Amino acid sequence: MSDKQSNESSSSEGVQPYLRDGGRASVHSGEEEQDLLRTISEYNDETVTSGEARENERAREEDLEKGIRPPGPPPKYSLFSKENRGVRMQVFKQYAVVILALWIFILSVWPIYWGSMYKRDGRLINLHFLVAVEEDRAAPISQALYLATQHPELQLSATWDFESNLSEADVQKLIHDQKYWAAIYVTESNVSQSLTNAFVSAENIDTRNFVRSLYETARDPTTMEGFVSPTVFKFEAYFQDALQTEIYPALIKNLTSEQFSRLQNTNVLTSYPIIQPTDAIPVEPVTNGPLQVGLIYIIIITFFEVMWMAQLYGTVAKSAITIHYIMFRVVLSQLNYLLISLAFTCLNAAFQIKMDNSWKGGFGVFWMVSYLTMAAVGGANQNIGLILFAIHPPLMGFWMLFFVMINISATFAPIPLCPEFYRFTYAMPIKNAYELLKVTLFDTSRKNLGRYFGILVAWIVLNNLLLPVCMAFFSWNMKRKIMKEVKSKNDAKKN
Incomplete structure (x- = not known):
């Protein structure tokens, strides 16, 4: 073999492994890209929340353990292809329903706030x-x-x-x-x-x-x-x-x-x-924190508390008898509100908001008023959340906005300047909490003190009495939905 041929052979042998490795890298990269794209489409908001993605993954793992090659994903086409004509119609109908629901919510609920200021002069x-x-x-x-x-x-x-x-x-x-x-x-x-x-x-x-x-x-x-x-x-x-x-x-x-x-x-x-x-009783600007936006934050934080406790409630429900599970939820909810309201009180104390203008133990009074407020609105959030989640989870966001609006529309505005419709505000928890905080911070009139406390306590008692009913409705409705889905899947397999 000539030197020229030897060099060409060596050169060829030196190049081929690089090309093969490069080819593998390219194929491997393509597979990773396909896996990533498949993951994005399979693990979307709807399949994850409905449990479909978890069920598909469990079935795939079972097939692998049995030595069966898992079936590939169903074929997919361009969104604008004729194969997806039915999908496009379905998406359009669902989109129209969602936009209509948002329109109805905006035009029916938001006017509650706007209406409190209408023709006020x-x-x-x-x-x-x-x-x-x-x-x-x-x-x-x-x-x-x-x-x-x-x-x-x-x-x-x-x-x-x-x-x-x-x-x-x-x-x-x-x-x-x-x-x-x-x-x-x-x-x-x-x-x-x-x-x-x-x-x-x-x-x-x-x-x-x-x-x-x-x-x-x-x-x-x-x-x-x-x-x-x-x-x-x-x-x-x-x-x-x-x-x-x-x-x-x-x-x-x-x-x-x-x-x-x-x-x-x-x-x-x-x-x-x-x-x-x-x-006679001036107000420091810093007190606008707990008196206005702080009260709105109380509604929101109690909504978060319900979601954060869901896994903990589920753990207890698996091992405790039903009556103890219900009692556990009631007691733990009140403990949560007590501790969260303490954090809210400490926050205000840290900004040197004076709390003893009305009573010597002003810190404790402020804490108890905050607790009653959180328990009143938090119990309502928990009960309505159970009902709406069982019906249609996105409705929970509507409830949050609605509950904030009906509480604050005439609370931070003088009720005498609002239409008579807003007299219901006297029975809302945030309005009574607002009045109690003003008594605590500024020593305003105490003539309606009993009414303010009484309304908050009434909300708490009513919420706790309704909690077992709401839990029963949630369980009944979710069980009905799951059984219906299982039946549909079984019927589909038979066909």
């Missing part, structure tokens, strides 16, 4: 304001207060109730007891006489403390900032306008020329009483 007269005047309502200051309330804009902004001979303590009690949203009152019974004397005697006068306004922002921070405070500011403008255009000219008219001449050397003509605002 037309119901401002449902907000009652107190105007506490002097015994003589015709006195200059009292008359100016009355004239201010007659302005068309203020007539549409609130309902103005007049009272006489009220002390400052009386006014404070009426506001704290939530009889009125705000009060505008004269500080003393002789303020008008002091003003008249200043005109007659031509003496300087300090009118800054003649009239005050009183309100409690903690009663409802959103309402105070959005409606009450702006109304008080507008009232002050119209009150001073009445003094300038009606009251002061009338007082000047009764003066002699000499008195008016001396009056010009004083501050009386330019000293108009202002309305000194007093916020």
